Amino acid sequence: MTEPTKVADDVTKVFDTILVLDFGSQYSHLIVRRLREIKVYAEMLPCTQKISELKFKPIGIILSGGPYSVYEEGAPHVDPSIFDLNVPILGICYGMQEIAWINGKGVSRGDKREYGPAILNVTDKECPLFKGMDNSRVWMSHHDKLTELPSGFKTVATTSNSPYAGVSDETKQIYGIQFHPEVTHTVQGKQLLQNFAVDICKAPQNWTMENFIENAIERIRATVGPTAEAIGAVSGGVDSSVAAKLMREAIGDRFHAIFVDNGLMRKDEAIQVKKALDDGLGINLVVVDAGDEFLTNLKGVTDPEKKRKVIGHTFIHVFERVANQIKPKDGSDVGFLLQGTLYPDVIESISFKGPSQTIKSHHNVGGLIDNMQLKLIEPLRELFKDEVRHLGELLGLPEELVWRHPFPGPGIGIRVLGEVTPKQVQIAREADYIFISEIRKAGLYRQISQAFACLLPVKSVGVMGDQRMYEQVIALRAIETVDFMTADWFVFDAAFLKRVASRIVNEVTGVSRVTYDITSKPPATVEWE
Numbered sequence: 328m329t330e331p332t333k334v335a336d337d338v339t340k341v342f343d344t345i346l347v348l349d350f351g352s353q354y355s356h357l358i359v360r361r362l363r364e365i366k367v368y369a370e371m372l373p374c375t376q377k378i379s380e381l382k383f384k385p386i387g388i389i390l391s392g393g394p395y396s397v398y399e400e401g402a403p404h405v406d407p408s409i410f411d412l413n414v415p416i417l418g419i420c421y422g423m424q425e426i427a428w429i430n431g432k433g434v435s436r437g438d439k440r441e442y443g444p445a446i447l448n449v450t451d452k453e454c455p456l457f458k459g460m461d462n463s464r465v466w467m468s469h470h471d472k473l474t475e476l477p478s479g480f481k482t483v484a485t486t487s488n489s490p491y492a493g494v495s496d497e498t499k500q501i502y503g504i505q506f507h508p509e510v511t512h513t514v515q516g517k518q519l520l521q522n523f524a525v526d527i528c529k530a531p532q533n534w535t536m537e538n539f540i541e542n543a544i545e546r547i548r549a550t551v552g553p554t555a556e557a558i559g560a561v562s563g564g565v566d567s568s569v570a571a572k573l574m575r576e577a578i579g580d581r582f583h584a585i586f587v588d589n590g591l592m593r594k595d596e597a598i599q600v601k602k603a604l605d606d607g608l609g610i611n612l613v614v615v616d617a618g619d620e621f622l623t624n625l626k627g628v629t630d631p632e633k634k635r636k637v638i639g640h641t642f643i644h645v646f647e648r649v650a651n652q653i654k655p656k657d658g659s660d661v662g663f664l665l666q667g668t669l670y671p672d673v674i675e676s677i678s679f680k681g682p683s684q685t686i687k688s689h690h691n692v693g694g695l696i697d698n699m700q701l702k703l704i705e706p707l708r709e710l711f712k713d714e715v716r717h718l719g720e721l722l723g724l725p726e727e728l729v730w731r732h733p734f735p736g737p738g739i740g741i742r743v744l745g746e747v748t749p750k751q752v753q754i755a756r757e758a759d760y761i762f763i764s765e766i767r768k769a770g771l772y773r774q775i776s777q778a779f780a781c782l783l784p785v786k787s788v789g790v791m792g793d794q795r796m797y798e799q800v801i802a803l804r805a806i807e808t809v810d811f812m813t814a815d816w817f818v819f820d821a822a823f824l825k826r827v828a829s830r831i832v833n834e835v836t837g838v839s840r841v842t843y844d845i846t847s848k849p850p851a852t853v854e855w856e
């Protein structure tokens with residue numbers, strides 16, 4: 328008998344990991360991002376993490392910045408046993424002040440706040456942290472400062488305002504910097520993080536999606552076991568499609584995907600999703616046509632929040648009904664539920680929000696878990712969106728699917744302002760189709776983060792073929808964004824907008840006017856409802 332392959336139950340057992348301890352800086356997650364970009368695996372945990380309860384031994388630790396002052400009562404402090412792990416440590420801003428506070432308490436409020444660029448002067452050219460760096464711009468964001476060197480440390484870099492811009496204790500491999508290497512304004516920030524991770528911590532630079540895939544599939548197999556079956560809701564969006572494809576690779580047709588056509592999808596979407604997932608990727612897909620149910624429940628509802636609730640509840644209802652009809656071959660019950668949770672969701676739930684606030688619990692799709700008592704599988708929970716896209720490409724998902732603009736679960740339901748009726752949905756859908764087709768034709772689809780058409784519940788006068796028209800208004804929205812938290816409107820050339828407007832009023836019955844939304848987020852949100 329052959330020994331079963333031993334499967335690591337956690338990514339940190341396969342990839343050497345740098346631990347980022349978060350003190351609540353708005354940039355903390357960027358430290359993780361930058362390390363991943365240089366193929367070093369990193370995970371973030373709150374600064375209050377007890378080292379004895381850590382599931383893995385990191386190869387290095389980074390202490391992030393944070394809004395507090397180390398000398399304040401109630402300020403967060405790191406578990407001092409990080410210093411007993413004998414791994415390199417890098418403190419950034421608050422992180423450096425924390426190291427100084429622990430090693431001599433020389434931290435106090437500076438005369439003036441320093442926010443913005445400074446020029447780095449590397450005074451110790453031998454310091455491995457600053458290898459290849461000098462005279463470049465770094466980004467500062469602080470008010471507190473070191474008043475003296477922590478014991479055992481020396482100065483390795485300065486700026487005109489910060490005599491302790493970089494400090495080190497090379498025998499213990501502990502480093503501190505006052506500026507933020509994780510933001511792109513720090514020109515050689517990535518170089519510094521690479522110096523720390525690769526040269527000082529000896530990180531192997533093996534974090535690639537090629538290396539991730541195999542292990543992820545093995546981990547799913549080990550979790551689900553040889554006979555159990557799993558279900559998952561898929562939308563045709565990139566996250567759920569990539570997660571579904573991994574499940575398919577891991578457990579074949581013991582994975583059942585459910586796609587709910589809520590009648591609020593884009594034109595031909597249900598057909599396309601079926602074609603891509605079922606025919607294209609061999610995923611066991613159940614398509615549920617529930618359009619009537621959604622539209623019936625939406626009758627008379629105009630309040631945006633109420634609409635979202637109605638759509639959400641109907642979705643859970645339909646999903647549960649269909650899930651209960653799926654019976655595994657061995658007569659048992661379905662045991663697992665797939666969810667496409669990504670690392671930003673995880674980070675949001677573990678970020679350090681301050682001593683007085685409780686840490687937010689993980690939010691997830693539709694409350695399915697509470698109701699369904701299924702065990703959760705989240706194969707993408709360590710990944711950022713661009714990593715998921717790369718994974719999708721490697722798994723052979725079509726480009727069209729991998730680079731699809733995000734589409735909200737409530738779909739056209741929140742893009743028809745006012746009451747959602749089949750007729751209104753049809754108008755919004757046709758206009759959206761023309762807009763997106765023209766964007767594709769112009770080769771702009773990948774430059775734009777998200778684009779769609781909205782139907783406004785106002786009427787406006789027009790004239791067409793000598794006849795008076797009194798019809799509705801379509802608003803077009805196209806945005807550029809990195810993270811969808813902030814966004815700016817996309818600048819089309821006038822000829823493009825003319826073409827789209829003319830096609831929509833000519834081809835879509837019920838529209839007399841087209842406008843283009845030129846509001847940034849904030850203050851406007853991406854969706855109109």
Ligand SMILES: Nc1ncnc2c1ncn2[C@@H]1O[C@H](COP(=O)(O)OP(=O)(O)OP(=O)(O)O)[C@@H](O)[C@H]1O
Nearest residue numbers: 560561562564565566567585586587667733734736
């Ligand atoms: N019409 C649908 N049918 C089945 N599941 C759905 C549907 N719409 C949304 N979902 C579920 O809700 C989850 C969250 O949707 P969300 O839009 O955030 O992610 P996505 O659709 O997978 O990816 P993307 O962010 O690229 O749209 C999906 O992953 C999927 O599990």
Ligand SMILES: O=c1[nH]c(=O)c2[nH+]cn([C@@H]3O[C@H](COP(=O)(O)O)[C@@H](O)[C@H]3O)c2[nH]1
Nearest residue numbers: 733734735736737777811848852853854855
């Ligand atoms: O799955 C989703 N369910 C929703 O209820 C939902 N509401 C907004 N969005 C998408 O989130 C991003 C930011 O949108 P807002 O600026 O409108 O909040 C944009 O990409 C929106 O399309 C949703 N996605």
Ligand SMILES: NC(=O)CC[C@H](N)C(=O)O
Nearest residue numbers: 392393420421469470471
């Ligand atoms: N960005 C930071 O980490 C700031 C740390 C500390 N609150 C200061 O003002 O210096």
Ligand SMILES: [Mg+2]
Nearest residue numbers: 562564734735
């Ligand atoms: Mg989606």
